[in-house]
Amino acid sequence: NAGVTQTPKFQVLKTGQSMTLQCAQDMNHNSMYWYRQDPGMGLRLIYYSASEGTTDKGEVPNGYNVSRLNKREFSLRLESAAPSQTSVYFCASRDTGDQPQHFGDGTRLSIL
Amino acid sequence: AQRVTQPEKLLSVFKGAPVELKCNYSYSGSPELFWYVQYSRQRLQLLLRHISRESIKGFTADLNKGETSFHLKKPFAQEEDSAMYYCALSGGGGGNKLTFGTGTQLKVEL
Numbered sequence: 282n283a284g285v286t287q288t289p290k291f292q293v294l295k296t297g298q299s300m301t302l303q304c305a306q307d308m309n310h311n312s313m314y315w316y317r318q319d320p321g322m323g324l325r326l327i328y329y330s331a332s333e334g335t336t337d338k339g340e341v342p343n344g345y346n347v348s349r350l351n352k353r354e355f356s357l358r359l360e361s362a363a364p365s366q367t368s369v370y371f372c373a374s375r376d377t378g379d380q381p382q383h384f385g386d387g388t389r390l391s392i393l
Numbered sequence: 394a395q396r397v398t399q400p401e402k403l404l405s406v407f408k409g410a411p412v413e414l415k416c417n418y419s420y421s422g423s424p425e426l427f428w429y430v431q432y433s434r435q436r437l438q439l440l441l442r443h444i445s446r447e448s449i450k451g452f453t454a455d456l457n458k459g460e461t462s463f464h465l466k467k468p469f470a471q472e473e474d475s476a477m478y479y480c481a482l483s484g485g486g487g488g489n490k491l492t493f494g495t496g497t498q499l500k501v502e503l
Contacts, residue, residue: 314490323493325493339490382491
């Protein structure tokens with residue numbers, strides 16, 4: 282049981298390049314989330330999908346787009362990467378009801 | 394708006410000493426509070442949640458609604474407790490989003 286799987290684990294981009302971060306969960310969870318983790322700032326929510334077919338902005342959505350491809354997969358896209366988007370990105374999922382979020386291993390993204 | 398404050402960026406204690414990681418929150422309704430732990434370069438893992446009222450790895454946390462706090466405590470620190478600890482709040486609503494604090498790095502010294 283893999284849980285939440287993120288690909289790639291590491292990526293280096295040049296400013297202006299585009300990139301899609303992939304996330305898949307095998308727990309049949311309804312809700313999925315994308316966070317970025319920066320030193321001294323904790324985790325901040327970028328976008329989330331409460332259920333298949335819906336997506337909503339979180340705290341820091343600018344510069345990102347998401348797609349809830351199906352119940353399993355939730356991708357995060359950077360259309361034109363900027364150095365300020367250098368961060369570690371975490372995907373998470375949770376079931377309905379009174380359940381906690383489960384996290385992936387993260388994607389370490391550097392933009393030069 | 395919901396907010397979580399962890400006032401300490403770094404907490405350094407000796408092995409065997411008591412540990413208290415502070416967490417205060419701001420939320421107008423009935424929050425659900427969590428502690429997540431992240432060991433070096435690993436994924437975040439749920440440590441405990443207030444509704445479970447359980448002890449995990451010797452850690453406990455009590456929700457104090459009067460003081461709006463959810464401090465994490467352990468009577469005797471172990472070396473393997475060294476990690477980043479995040480307090481998080483879920484206010485329910487659409488998507489049951491989590492609001493995280495900025496985290497406290499716990500370092501247990503020998």
